[in-house]
Amino acid sequence: MSKLLDKIEIPKDRFEIRLSGSGGQGMIFGSVVLCEAIGQSGNKSVVQSQSYGPEARGGASKADVVISDNEIYYPKAMKLDLLLAMTQESLDKYYGDLKDHGVLIIDTSLVTEIPTEEFYGIEFTRLARNEIGSIVVSNVMALGAICALTGLFTKEALTEAVLARAPRGTEERNTKAIEIGYAEALKIKKD
Amino acid sequence: MSKLLDKIEIPKDRFEIRLSGSGGQGMIFGSVVLCEAIGQSGNKSVVQSQSYGPEARGGASKADVVISDNEIYYPKAMKLDLLLAMTQESLDKYYGDLKDHGVLIIDTSLVTEIPTEEFYGIEFTRLARNEIGSIVVSNVMALGAICALTGLFTKEALTEAVLARAPRGTEERNTKAIEIGYAEALKIKKD
Amino acid sequence: MATTEKQKSDITHKYLRPQKSFPSVWCPGCGNGIVMGAFVRVVDKLGYSKDEVAMVSGIGCTSRLPVYLDFNSLHTTHGRALAFATGVKFGQPKMKVVVITGDGDALAIGGNHFIHACRRNIDITCILINNHTYGMTGGQGSPTTPEDAISTTTPYGNVEKHFDPCDLAMAAGATYVARGTVTHYPQMEKIISAGLEHEGFSLIEIISNCHTYYGRLNRKGDAPAMLEQFKENAITTGKAKKMDEQELVGKYVIGKLHEDNVKSEFCCEYQKLIDHQKG
Amino acid sequence: MATTEKQKSDITHKYLRPQKSFPSVWCPGCGNGIVMGAFVRVVDKLGYSKDEVAMVSGIGCTSRLPVYLDFNSLHTTHGRALAFATGVKFGQPKMKVVVITGDGDALAIGGNHFIHACRRNIDITCILINNHTYGMTGGQGSPTTPEDAISTTTPYGNVEKHFDPCDLAMAAGATYVARGTVTHYPQMEKIISAGLEHEGFSLIEIISNCHTYYGRLNRKGDAPAMLEQFKENAITTGKAKKMDEQELVGKYVIGKLHEDNVKSEFCCEYQKLIDHQKG
Amino acid sequence: MSDSNQAGQEKTTPKKKSKYDFTDDNLPLEINLSWCKACNICIAMCPQQIFEPDRDGRPVQTRPADCTQCTICWVHCPDFCIISTVK
Amino acid sequence: MSDSNQAGQEKTTPKKKSKYDFTDDNLPLEINLSWCKACNICIAMCPQQIFEPDRDGRPVQTRPADCTQCTICWVHCPDFCIISTVK
Amino acid sequence: MANKKKKLLQGNGACVEGAIYAGMTFYAGYPITPSTEIAEGCAKILPKLGGRFIQMEDEIASIAAIIGASITGHKAFTGTSGPGYSLMSESLGYAYMTETPIVVVNVQRGGPSTGLPTKVGQADTMQARWGTHGDYNAIAIAPSTVGECLTETIRAFNLAERFRTPVTVLLDEVMGHMREIIELPEKGDHEVFDRVKPTAKPEDFEAFEMTDNLVSPMPSYGEGYRYNVTGLTHDVHGFSTNRTDETIMKLDKLYNKIEHFKDEIFKSRVELVDDADVIFISYGTVSRAALQAMQIARKAGAKVGSIQLYTIWPFDYEMIKRATKNCKKVIVAEMNMGQICHEVQKVLDPSIKLETVQRYDGEIITPMELLEKLEEVL
Amino acid sequence: MANKKKKLLQGNGACVEGAIYAGMTFYAGYPITPSTEIAEGCAKILPKLGGRFIQMEDEIASIAAIIGASITGHKAFTGTSGPGYSLMSESLGYAYMTETPIVVVNVQRGGPSTGLPTKVGQADTMQARWGTHGDYNAIAIAPSTVGECLTETIRAFNLAERFRTPVTVLLDEVMGHMREIIELPEKGDHEVFDRVKPTAKPEDFEAFEMTDNLVSPMPSYGEGYRYNVTGLTHDVHGFSTNRTDETIMKLDKLYNKIEHFKDEIFKSRVELVDDADVIFISYGTVSRAALQAMQIARKAGAKVGSIQLYTIWPFDYEMIKRATKNCKKVIVAEMNMGQICHEVQKVLDPSIKLETVQRYDGEIITPMELLEKLEEVL
Numbered sequence A, B: 001m002s003k004l005l006d007k008i009e010i011p012k013d014r015f016e017i018r019l020s021g022s023g024g025q026g027m028i029f030g031s032v033v034l035c036e037a038i039g040q041s042g043n044k045s046v047v048q049s050q051s052y053g054p055e056a057r058g059g060a061s062k063a064d065v066v067i068s069d070n071e072i073y074y075p076k077a078m079k080l081d082l083l084l085a086m087t088q089e090s091l092d093k094y095y096g097d098l099k100d101h102g103v104l105i106i107d108t109s110l111v112t113e114i115p116t117e118e119f120y121g122i123e124f125t126r127l128a129r130n131e132i133g134s135i136v137v138s139n140v141m142a143l144g145a146i147c148a149l150t151g152l153f154t155k156e157a158l159t160e161a162v163l164a165r166a167p168r169g170t171e172e173r174n175t176k177a178i179e180i181g182y183a184e185a186l187k188i189k190k191d
Numbered sequence C, D: 001m002a003t004t005e006k007q008k009s010d011i012t013h014k015y016l017r018p019q020k021s022f023p024s025v026w027c028p029g030c031g032n033g034i035v036m037g038a039f040v041r042v043v044d045k046l047g048y049s050k051d052e053v054a055m056v057s058g059i060g061c062t063s064r065l066p067v068y069l070d071f072n073s074l075h076t077t078h079g080r081a082l083a084f085a086t087g088v089k090f091g092q093p094k095m096k097v098v099v100i101t102g103d104g105d106a107l108a109i110g111g112n113h114f115i116h117a118c119r120r121n122i123d124i125t126c127i128l129i130n131n132h133t134y135g136m137t138g139g140q141g142s143p144t145t146p147e148d149a150i151s152t153t154t155p156y157g158n159v160e161k162h163f164d165p166c167d168l169a170m171a172a173g174a175t176y177v178a179r180g181t182v183t184h185y186p187q188m189e190k191i192i193s194a195g196l197e198h199e200g201f202s203l204i205e206i207i208s209n210c211h212t213y214y215g216r217l218n219r220k221g222d223a224p225a226m227l228e229q230f231k232e233n234a235i236t237t238g239k240a241k242k243m244d245e246q247e248l249v250g251k252y253v254i255g256k257l258h259e260d261n262v263k264s265e266f267c268c269e270y271q272k273l274i275d276h277q278k279g
Numbered sequence E, F: 001m002s003d004s005n006q007a008g009q010e011k012t013t014p015k016k017k018s019k020y021d022f023t024d025d026n027l028p029l030e031i032n033l034s035w036c037k038a039c040n041i042c043i044a045m046c047p048q049q050i051f052e053p054d055r056d057g058r059p060v061q062t063r064p065a066d067c068t069q070c071t072i073c074w075v076h077c078p079d080f081c082i083i084s085t086v087k
Numbered sequence G, H: 001m002a003n004k005k006k007k008l009l010q011g012n013g014a015c016v017e018g019a020i021y022a023g024m025t026f027y028a029g030y031p032i033t034p035s036t037e038i039a040e041g042c043a044k045i046l047p048k049l050g051g052r053f054i055q056m057e058d059e060i061a062s063i064a065a066i067i068g069a070s071i072t073g074h075k076a077f078t079g080t081s082g083p084g085y086s087l088m089s090e091s092l093g094y095a096y097m098t099e100t101p102i103v104v105v106n107v108q109r110g111g112p113s114t115g116l117p118t119k120v121g122q123a124d125t126m127q128a129r130w131g132t133h134g135d136y137n138a139i140a141i142a143p144s145t146v147g148e149c150l151t152e153t154i155r156a157f158n159l160a161e162r163f164r165t166p167v168t169v170l171l172d173e174v175m176g177h178m179r180e181i182i183e184l185p186e187k188g189d190h191e192v193f194d195r196v197k198p199t200a201k202p203e204d205f206e207a208f209e210m211t212d213n214l215v216s217p218m219p220s221y222g223e224g225y226r227y228n229v230t231g232l233t234h235d236v237h238g239f240s241t242n243r244t245d246e247t248i249m250k251l252d253k254l255y256n257k258i259e260h261f262k263d264e265i266f267k268s269r270v271e272l273v274d275d276a277d278v279i280f281i282s283y284g285t286v287s288r289a290a291l292q293a294m295q296i297a298r299k300a301g302a303k304v305g306s307i308q309l310y311t312i313w314p315f316d317y318e319m320i321k322r323a324t325k326n327c328k329k330v331i332v333a334e335m336n337m338g339q340i341c342h343e344v345q346k347v348l349d350p351s352i353k354l355e356t357v358q359r360y361d362g363e364i365i366t367p368m369e370l371l372e373k374l375e376e377v378l
């Protein structure tokens, strides 16, 4: 009965996402909003977890979301289906956790060294600064892109989820960010 | 192999003493002094224990001393070889713990109902009051009697032990109490 | 429910627990009993119902007091009476919550709960019977044992300083603070009564005798002798004002030391919050 | 060992632990670092050797401070720093024992050790960095959180009263008590220095900024803004005397509040006892 | 211990006269001796020196006529033994 | 927030003149930017307004000549980044 | 079902929701990572519902306050982590002795001592049974998902009230902080057990009366019963006693009220054990790794089962014995140096080999690690 | 031998004598029945010897103070009972984590909670192993005579210093208060193990260096080493770490420094087991009843043996296995509702029946009760 390890495969009903970046880039906020968008888009199970403690104060930051149509057993990521890397450091750190041909989304305004050809590059930070006038919404823009690239949730659900959590007065900025992210992603989407 | 309980007997090398009376009669002091007298009189093992807590504040008071030439296993009394009862209450309570033909010493100035003929009665309290002018030394007087009746320790050792612990200025009273107790006991000692 | 002055001498029996055997476990002459009498007479005068009073205590001779009385009684862990009482009072703000505690219970192990109950100004009446020692465990030094005094843990005289519980309570935020002694009977009733009626945290410190340990070790004599000493060493607040620190050493300043009826009470404030949030 | 005024700006580096990686874990602009700087400059001025200083702390952002400095450091359990420090000081009275503690550490869970260290007047210098919140756990209310202030556990405004740590220390028996803020630099050095040199228990309360939590939740702005507010709200003891209670609400009275050089110190008293008993 | 106390040792009966008509048959107090611990407080504190101790140290009302019903003995009895006979 | 603060917002250079001879080549301070957390304290507190923030918020000595070596910036830097060049 | 309100919640937040559902109206606590969100959640919601939240000066005061509040009739609650749980041990013992219902959530972090405050551990398991001095019997339960944080907290309150005893809910850092979308239960979805009040007249009332199920009805202060509560060994009236017979009666009551009714307390999830060669035994977050590993291994053809303990204490020895009777090996997986594995050992048939996967470095056990162990033992 | 000074001492007093013999120079404590005589004895004797006694504000402060004092180089000591021992649990964990040698005597009384303050119990045995949160390894030992109170306290200090760890000495009320005449040892009669100090230069010094025996040399504050002590998980330098490898190294060290050298810690008295049909297993005061019962039973012809544990933790499973291999039944006797019996059960051959005599009413187990049980099982 040996060689068990050769035979095993990770269940296909799991979709694992990691949002990674630096402390100030709102990856945790992003992951929470992402969960809520998924929650509104159907009956999927969702588990979110994040790095906590010293790591969470400045430095690298990551948040994982596991999605499934069934009961989710193991709550953390095993092999990522999608990695969003907003900084070089996070890409370097987590690229190895992405499964072969997994979706890799990169903020190409901050990340320059990319170990693969197979990725979606969008200049979230630059676009946020130039088009919206605030880099704070780069995370929401990335969610727009994820929405377009995965179809895990609708743009409407995403917008609703973001607006429910974002501070008053930022509605327009955020909506715009989603639109831009969504549109940019559609431009480069491979089917 | 049953009927074990029928065959057992309490080891003969143990000699078990209980001093009992009321809270104010100094039974614990008496037991401690008794131990020290024995300690000075040879190489015997001695264990003293006493009732502690609420019981110790007023009410009945008892202190046990177990003596042996060998290692003493069980530290509390199993079947008394000697019972000193300074009050009616203590006699009633502990008489049942005295082994058949065990030594029973009673303060006959305070105890009136005695369930046996086999006892040594001395009016410790009356003698203390009348001969020494203080009932406080009745316990020490009883130790003098125990000394005479058992020969477990010498009168000199007892005197030394008492004087070492008694407050300054009470030397004479205590010495006299020992002498009286010793003498009274000798008078009635059966051999 | 209240009783007239005339019947004062036997109304105490109305409040003794029928199931509890008397006399108490306390030593003959222990001041705890005197405070117990004063307390029930005050409760009677104020006309509180037995059901609305909850008495909470920690561990110590003093802390046995509530067990004898026919109120709701909570005999807790050593030092924690005020923390338990905070739960009782906040849980059921309509109750009159009284904490009976000793100097060891309140100020040694329980010092933190003491200052925090003061700080919150929660409406608890804390009667601290200060006998300057740990009576229950046999006469060790306490945070109120005077300098140089003998106790079983300060056999050569106490090298530590002692607390003034009233000063501490005031600095921590208590809004009614008074001191009495077991010898000053009418005054003791008065301050207990004022403390019970005060809305906010009140500390009533009663100087009492543990002749069995503190008295014996420090050659203060028996219960009547110690009671007599309290009479001699008590100084009213009025007189004390005219004396300097040196003259006050070894004296007990008795009377009301502090009262603040402006500062809001904790449970009331929280009720406002509830009212506002429940909307 | 002491350094001249001129080199003040870099002597701090002499005291940083070579093995510890910098910068610290603290948020940008956290006042803890400012106090750390003042502390080492004072130690340098006083010429203490690194080996004779022991720094003891509890748990909290503040309590991480000793770990960065090249002294004997003891990072203990939450609230217990003064109890551990009592063991260190009494165990080795020759050491200069300094406790670094936060408002939560010293006054919430650690309140009892705080008042008892004061009472004993043991020669420990306690630097209490008061940022009015529990920084480390994310901005809950602390015993110094002002009335009505927002914290994560007082989301609708604080209904509790707050301690004045200096008042508490004085009532409990501390013999040197002073307050400063992270903005009043030379004064902060002065009171830390006086506290270290004082023989007996000294409390140095430093008002500091946790802009990350307390500041953010109460719209006080960033670190420079909060520092500016301290400047505005600080009143010297001299000025404060001329102001009434109402005017002092929300102000920080800074300066030396109490000094008593007569009351004997605990370890000295015990040494006398030893000398007497050893004979 | 103090001057006033030394004066007290003289056992001169204080002057204040009772407004009650107590006699050996009409005692001022009921005393529950079964609860009494013989602490001596009532005996020592009574300003009229009504009491003397019995063999066991418990109070006996030896000068009942002088009792002024001042309350001192019963409020200071730690064991609630003393009850006034005046209703 | 207060009047004095609002006055400060005008950014008028304070009058006090430096007794030192600082220039862009002879800076008043060494700043360890690798420890700097860009907290803005030194920038905000310098009475001479010596600093301006760089892109990351870290201090740049833009008006070195005015530095009076008043110590304020370095004693208030929570991260020991600032060292005077004056020995 | 489909129309139920859904919410994205952290495990800690779900504990708050569960407590509120169960009727909790009083929280006293002291913040500590990684449990603080429980306090913060209660601070926010309780006043809105007319309940009461108080932040006490420390954990000792916190447990004291909830015991006091419970006696005034509240369902009372606190949350903490290892260091706070250790501080609570004396007064936790008081709650056992006085039979006061309270619920304590311990969100476990890495230990011992201050340890790893932001990392995960399961090393307070034995402490939840043996942490305070003296003899008593303890209930501790452990959820494994955010949804179960809610439902197990309800269960904890039910058990506390049903058995008049403290109940410990063992979470861990990962579970406390993880978020899942869960359905919020509506009234009636879950049973809520309310405190049994006395029906006797006050004059006939015995506060610690011996009843059929060994649990005495419990009045609140102020309801006219005026009884005594003490941590001293006490008789049926609540008065302290030194009598040996009354002592035995009291201690037996504490022990047997749980021991005799433990079937009401036991809860476990037993999956695919009948034909299993190897069975995982686990609790808390680790069970999710175990179920995952089981699922993967089964797919790969290995006969693997899983036992998940929701009730840790009292320990369900019989169930373990029964469920393992056909297997060859068991793998006990826990995030500590070995605690529950010793309990399993006690009842395992000597022919069955006990293997362990233990992790105590602050990270959770992964399915991969379990699969590797499986490969090793198969 | 015959000329040695003899003294009538209580068990509590003998602990003081033993501590002084072992070089104890610092006591911090808080009074509690039935341990108070330990504090009182230390208050009296320490200043005469130049040592230091301090009564702290509570038990938490007491253990904190002795840890602090130990770090300044003292052999440091405290005594308490159940409620105090529970309060100490958090900082006891700190001592485990920081590897600070201290000795804590717990004179056990009836529990749980305030329980029976003046009566006897042995129900803190499991707590001595599992009382604080997180993973660690514990040493607890139990004397049974006044003489052993002295010698086992010496042993406790030796173990504390040898292993850099807290050691708990479990007495009980009867032992603490009982008096026996004992010989006072003279210098040289007993080994005294002194703290191992570092020999490295301060600049090469690693405070928690990995050594062959897993115990790091320990300098005192003020000796030039200036190291950091923290209850956070820490690296070899004493600085906190979140790294998994360093965490494992630290926890393994805590566990294995005892586990690998447990033969230096084990101590038991095994009597007449070779031909025994029935073996008593016990510890503390109960062992004296067991030996007495064995003696009486042997005289009456019954083949009875006795195992007395002086070291309770770590538990000597191997010895129990070995010593019981020929017997038919064992009787575990303890003054609680069953604690050590569960440890015995773990290793007992399934063919051997485990019986128990348990008493938890505040009175000690008598030889007669053991003999009755014997009759029943023979």
Ligand SMILES: Cc1ncc(C[n+]2csc(CCOP(=O)(O)OP(=O)(O)O)c2C)c(N)n1
Pocket (backbone or CB within 6 Å): C059, C060, C061, C062, C063, C077, C078, C101, C102, C103, C104, C105, C106, C131, C133, C134, C135, C136, C137, C142, C210, H030, H031, H032, H033, H059, H083, H084, H087
């Ligand atoms: C945790 C704990 N520590 C210690 C004790 C022992 N203890 C019982 S009462 C007491 C002191 C009581 O002193 P105080 O409060 O002044 O009451 P008193 O007996 O003097 O009235 C102590 C130390 C205890 N019961 N619990």
Ligand SMILES: Cc1ncc(C[n+]2csc(CCOP(=O)(O)OP(=O)(O)O)c2C)c(N)n1
Pocket (backbone or CB within 6 Å): D059, D060, D061, D062, D063, D077, D078, D101, D102, D103, D104, D105, D106, D131, D133, D134, D135, D136, D137, D142, D210, G030, G031, G032, G033, G059, G083, G084, G087
């Ligand atoms: C026994 C215990 N309870 C709670 C905590 C959690 N805790 C860590 S730090 C802290 C508060 C710190 O506040 P403060 O002392 O003011 O320090 P700051 O972080 O504000 O500098 C708390 C509650 C803990 N570590 N241990």
Ligand code: SF4
Pocket (backbone or CB within 6 Å): C025, C026, C027, C029, C030, C031, C032, C061, C062, C131, C135, C136, C209, C210, C211, C212, C213
């Ligand atoms: S020991 Fe002291 S406090 Fe306790 S009952 Fe006796 S006199 Fe009162």
Ligand code: SF4
Pocket (backbone or CB within 6 Å): D025, D026, D027, D029, D030, D031, D032, D061, D062, D131, D135, D136, D209, D210, D211, D212, D213
């Ligand atoms: S959280 Fe507050 S106290 Fe802690 S480091 Fe940040 S600013 Fe300082």
Ligand code: SF4
Pocket (backbone or CB within 6 Å): E028, E045, E046, E047, E048, E049, E050, E066, E067, E068, E069, E070, E071, E072, E073, E074
């Ligand atoms: S009432 Fe007054 S006068 Fe009468 S006996 Fe009592 S104390 Fe004496």
Ligand code: SF4
Pocket (backbone or CB within 6 Å): C029, E031, E035, E036, E037, E038, E039, E040, E041, E042, E043, E057, E058, E059, E076, E077, E078, E079, E080, E081, E082
């Ligand atoms: S005061 Fe009370 S207890 Fe004391 S002697 Fe008088 S009657 Fe007896």
Ligand code: SF4
Pocket (backbone or CB within 6 Å): F028, F045, F046, F047, F048, F049, F050, F066, F067, F068, F069, F070, F071, F072, F073, F074
């Ligand atoms: S020393 Fe003074 S003037 Fe110079 S830069 Fe610093 S704060 Fe400005």
Ligand code: SF4
Pocket (backbone or CB within 6 Å): D029, F031, F035, F036, F037, F038, F039, F040, F041, F042, F043, F057, F058, F059, F076, F077, F078, F079, F080, F081, F082
């Ligand atoms: S004060 Fe220090 S850390 Fe802050 S910006 Fe200036 S140099 Fe950087």
Ligand SMILES: [Mg+2]
Pocket (backbone or CB within 6 Å): C060, C102, C103, C104, C129, C130, C131, C132, C133, C134, C135, C142
């Ligand atoms: Mg007292």
Ligand SMILES: [Mg+2]
Pocket (backbone or CB within 6 Å): D060, D102, D103, D104, D129, D130, D131, D132, D133, D134, D135, D142
């Ligand atoms: Mg703070």
